[in-house]
């Protein structure tokens with residue numbers, strides 16, 4: 001599971017999204033100042049107010065880059081300007097396209113961790129993505145006991161500490177990708193059962209008819225994309 005997926009290609013100019021395709025975009029959130037200004041100019045007033053609430057400049061700039069590039073990506077599928085993309089928010093905060101932009105049934109989800117972001121796009125089903133930087137977690141076993149199922153917790157405990165960290169974040173991203181697809185968020189992590197081993201890719205046990213894709217977008221990162229149904233063709237673009 002540790003090799004970086006070398007599947008990130010530049011997107012073609014005549015980009016199309018077929019009904020059986022999932023597109024995942026890898027985004028560098030640390031953008032040069034001039035580019036940040038261009039991206040900030042495409043954000044809505046409420047997004048700029050959110051950006052200004054970040055205490056650290058680095059976090060503010062990464063939020064602007066994430067939202068600005070999300071707008072830029074969606075605008076390519078919608079054939080409109082990035083600043084014309086309009087969002088609505090579901091009850092637990094999941095951004096979706098406002099009705100004015102929703103005619104093509106485009107669904108998306110964004111995740112960020114440190115300097116990297118991932119945006120997953122699909123035009124037929126709800127989609128969720130989660131990305132985590134693998135980092136030391138001091139109370140890893142306690143967290144796993146609280147948020148994972150007994151079988152998952154026992155699997156983690158059986159591993160050496162190096163493997164534990166990576167497997168912990170693999171469980172976490174798989175669960176969260178599913179909960180971000182449904183829009184439920186982190187509230188129900190312990191209800192989403194995932195089957196995986198250090199060498200085998202993850203499967204969702206909670207439901208039989210969802211696909212789960214695990215990705216390693218960079219060294220020390222793990223990510224997962226969850227989407228209902230099977231038979232997807234995954235394409236990965238570097239923004």
Ligand SMILES: CC(C)(COP(=O)(O)OP(=O)(O)OC[C@H]1O[C@@H](n2cnc3c(N)ncnc32)[C@H](O)[C@@H]1OP(=O)(O)O)[C@@H](O)C(=O)NCCC(=O)NCCS
Pocket residue numbers: 063066067091092093094095109110111112113129130131176179180181182183184185186187
């Ligand atoms: C959504 C959630 C799982 C994000 O966790 P995270 O690991 O910190 O962040 P990620 O980087 O993976 O994802 C954040 C992005 O997901 C999207 N998002 C926000 N809420 C979401 C939700 N409920 N479902 C799916 N996606 C969501 C946004 O695009 C957000 O990024 P942005 O605001 O910069 O655009 C977490 O914030 C959560 O559980 N939210 C629910 C909160 C809730 O229940 N509120 C109740 C209010 S009534």
